[in-house]
Amino acid sequence: MSLTDQIQDLFDRASSSVPAGEVPSPHALHQRLHRRQLRTRISTMGGGALAIAVSALALFVGLASNSAYAVTLYPRVTGSVATTQLIADKQVMTARLRAVGFPNATVKVEHGALVVTNGPKGLASPTSLLTSSPQLLIRSVTCYAGAQSGPVSSNPLPTTCSGPQYAAPTITPGDTSSVGAFTAPTTQPDPALSAYPTTTPAQDAASPNASALLSILNSGTGATQRYLVGPSLVTLSSKVASAKVVDTPKAGGWIVDVQLNPYESQLWDQVAAEYFHHQLAIDLNGVIVEAPLIQPANSSFSSFDGRMQLFAVTKSGAYDLAAALTSGPLAVPLVARG
């Protein structure tokens, strides 16, 4: 007998000597397989649903936020623009984009335009403060006006209110009873102004020394509110020393705390002292962003030390404003086309 046969014989004997066991029903295996397939299917469906949810969320967040974006900005003027102006704009724009949280944004001068990649999508908006030079005009408030209604008047804009009850609130000099416990009076809108159209930003920029009927920046929840304001008392358009967005949102908006440079701080103080206990309007590119009654609780004027607070409706708008103010004006304003 060969070794192979001996081994075979040994295996046969050993195998047959193993006590017979009960063969379990294959039904248990089928059931186990079915459960496993069910788990796999549920897991796959759950994973798929999760992936879809994550994708949808990412898409929504991406769309809702200032996602990466590319836009071409052209000069907002009709004539030819020098390349040096565009290069200056490029530097200002780069600084603004860094300030609003787009450190990877690139700005290039190409064919008489600025090409911005990886910038905020709001850059394409015609009202974006990032593409304009913020100009703060300090005007005196003449009276309060409601929204435009009825036939539009083509008459020149009046310079006074139709009645003293519509005039902007003031504190009478020498009236010490109101000092220290000032409560802003409720002023009614002048019905005579309802026929007049709102002064556009272009008209405002073109005629700063004329009276204007300007909208008040608000959260957009109520009807349009306007002020009839006098000629510009001073124009603040230089680079400010600092501008910070206050984290706590004001009701319906955000606050930008501005610290003016020393020269414009003096101008602001001069105007504020002249209009002590009177209401002023801060006109930012054709919209009133603040209308403070100057130090109503004080008996005598004290310097603002260059401090000023501006209002913004949205958080991104507040950061855009702060970035525009701290980076200085553009050499030439820009606008996105197409």
Next chain:
Amino acid sequence: MIDFDTYYSVSYERVRRAMVLTFRDPALAEEITQEAFFQTLRRWPKVSLLDHPEGWTMITALNKGRDLHRRRVRQEAKQPLLIQRPTDQSGEARVEDQMMVATLLGGVSDRQREALLLRYVTQLTIPEIAEVMGCAEGTVKATLHAALANASHLAKDATHVTD
């Protein structure tokens, strides 16, 4: 194509016995045989197309058993494989045969053990073993030859020990 349930009823006991002889632990053999047949069922559409599905199941069981056995050996610090005794000791002859096979299987490499089981338990031919193990026929012959030489040597030693 053969039905899985038919294949299962024919092959289950043979695979289980081979696992008992290999690992000398009926409970472990039962567990790994069940697992091997479950894996076979999962892949039945493909495995059923093989000429010898039982070879595939046998190797799957061996691999599973080897993993489990090593884990248990580490956990329980069991004694080396060769000096373990069969759990069933109801008959001396039965014990001797099982002991001998256990000695043979315990003293060879994993590949040699696979070849021995496929050859002497599953009764596959050399070409069939080569197909199941995924190697050349010459390799199977060499593996079996080495395993038998090793087995022969171990058998003599075991006989001496028994004597």
